[in-house]
Amino acid sequence: MAASTFTSSGLATLATGAYPELHGIVADTWYDRKEHKPVLASLEKLQGTTLSDEVMSADSRNRIFGVGGALSSLELLTGRLPTRLFSMLSDGEYEGRGSGPAMPWFEEYRQANPPGRLKGAGWQVLGGSKSVPPLRTLTADPDRPETFSALYRSSPFAQAAQFGLLRDLIGRERLGQGPATDVVAVSLDSMALLGYEVGADSPLMREMVLHLDREMEALLTLLDKSVGAHNYILAFSAAHGAVRQGGEPRARYAIQGEAVARSIQQALAAQYDVKNTRAAYVERYVYPFLYLRLDSLKRSYIDTREARTQAGRAALRVAGVAGYYTADGDCSHTGEWLRRFRNSFHAVRSGDVMLAYEPECVEDFGAGRGISYGSLYNYESRVPLILFGGPFAPQSFDYAVESTDVAPTLAHALGVAWPSSATGRVLADALASG
Secondary structure, three states, rough: OOOOOOOHHHHHHHHOOOOHHHHHHOOOOEEEEOOOOEEOOOOOHOOOOHHHHHHHHHHOOOOOEEOOOOOHHHHHHHHOOOOEEEEEEOOOOOEEEEEOHHHHHHHHHHHHHHHHHHHOOOOOOOOOOOOOOOOOEEOOOOEEHHHHHHHOOOHHHHHHHHHHHHHHHHHHOOOOOOOOOOEEEEEEOOOHHHHHHOOOOHHHHHHHHHHHHHHHHHHHHHHHHHHOOOOEEEEEOOOOOOOOOOOOOOOHHOOOHHHHHHHHHHHHHHHOOOOOOOOOOOEEEEEEEEEOOHHHHHHHHOOOHHHHHHHHHHOOOOOOOOEEEEEOOEOOOHHHHHHHHHHHOOOOOOEEEEEOOOOOEOOOOOOOOOOOOOOHHHHOOOOOOOEOOOOOOOOOOOOOOHHHHHHHHHHHHOOOOOOOOOOOOOOOHHEOOO
């Protein structure tokens, strides 16, 4: 379990078998002290190999493909040695990149599935009458083309396009029918994008899940037919869950990061700036990480560990803040909270203090609407895991497993080395052979 349940962090954990403490992808965005600016999670910042990297290293004939939304997320899943990646651009079109022979079928797919054909389309209830008004319409405004793109990418239409591309890839490239191992990493982000806007308990989210179920059924049918029911492995999981949209007033659950940083600065100044020199003690706050001005602390001969703890305690006095963990290992909580904090705290990238908000509280953004991800609560940190086909037996278990267990288990099933930083375990109970 981790305290950092951002998309990039979760995908990196699934791919490497390690938590952010080791793989270094502590959030979607964090502050870089050397560059003096926030930086985005990316493959070049991933510390350690992925399962796909190990598959490619095991045999040069093996192939790695990726199908997904944002390229940065897809790269975290596939690693550094993919054969070909197919990612969705901001306008909903797909692009392909990678090595190997040309794939003319991909351009055929793009030409046959332009997102623009769905401008003005209605998102109907699955299985409902066409006479019923749509749940949502993919509005197309010539003056604001980004509106349609956002609606499309967070809809079942985009999800269906992704699965259509995946099925074409399996069929046209004859995946799983050669002498070596083929791996396809799929990053489904339409539901995550929708969740940002409407939260977990929206009727739109429930409809998206039903559409996902239909797409998974079609995918399994294709695999059974083209590869054979016992000749493939499918691992299904998630980077994170989602909080509810929340009720009104928004101020009850939306927290402004600037207010958090300002409160901590005021508290530290009151504690240490006795001569009123207006010293700055907070360098940056990028949820959930606080970065202090270490130079200011050093000049004033302030104990860094004490200052970090004081900052954490000051944050607890801000409405909505529920816990803290410092770079020295000091924490407002013990037990499971402490473990989740430790798993997510990177010695360099996480700064000085990591904060946790109260349940359903989120970082304020998006013109007063929407949610954000990243909390340590069970609604975000507990995700489904399904291991299907190949060596896995049809059974279920009531005990908890970790996201770090996925990569070692799949590495064992494929007969390849574990990713370099993996700390999980092989889920032997899930194997048909035990």
